[in-house]
Amino acid sequence: MLESAQLPAWIIYCQALSTPAIALLACTIAYGQWKTAQRKIAYDLFEKRLAALRKFQSAVRNFEATDTFDVKVINELYPAIVGMKYLFGKDVEDRVDIATTAIKVRFWQKFEFSDQAPPDAMKHAPASEEIRKALRLFAEDEVIFDKYLRLAQTTR
Template identity: 40%
Template sequence: MQTFAALLTPVIAIVAVYIAFAQWTTARRKLALDLFEHRFQFYRNAQAAIRPIIASGKPTMEDEKAYLRVLDEARFLFGTEVYEYLDDVWLAIVNLGSISNELDGLRGEERGAAIKERRREFDKISATERELPKLLDHYMRMDAPVPRTLRQWFDDANRRRKSYQEDASV
């Protein structure tokens, strides 16, 4: 009986380690999925903030507030390149709004120059529809390496062991 109890202790310890590893793996996968879902929701919010500006050609105060919420969130979800790009788009939104407001009072060459500037700013904003998915692509991938299960580890070890036997027989 004492021998059985002595052998049972390591078996229980191995099972406990396996369960802990399985929980750790599951938690890691869930974290990756949660982060993906949060970032994808950010992408949808960014689209929802930009599309009304593109549709109307002039940002409203509500459009600007919605975009600022997106900009604030980007700082914590992505790297600096995404934040800096979105900040440049923010400046284009502000410039587009101010040029649009001043356009009615301008005449002649000033009006022509303002229209060209407005077009440049509008193009920056509308390019977001194409450029943002490219920028976020790296962050949206779920192909990060996932730890192997204990079963996969044993299968790999067994394959290696069998390959050594084949090498020895040659």
């Protein structure tokens, strides 16, 4: 085997430069994988938010279309609203809290639990039409959801 003193100079230089070149290539590949993972997370979050919004809007349309406020409507609407609370920011969370209170109020009004007093938050219950209007505005408010439904939000 040849020692480094016996090797030609160009081979010694190639060996010396190949180590940093391989390290630079590894860093480039790692950076590309990191950016890909970041984009996937943003896309997954986008998909979940869009699905939650569509489910919520569908539930609100069904709620508006029915003349009766029954358990089926609640079972569709309430989970759709609560699910949004964890996918969006504080501004949407505040509206979610208002919407869930409205649903609870409407549920209380519909089924009239005569043996129990309504909670303080429900004593001044809004009329059914006001609840429908509030939910409709929430569901159709494109501005509040716009910043959350931009796919490029974390892919810079």
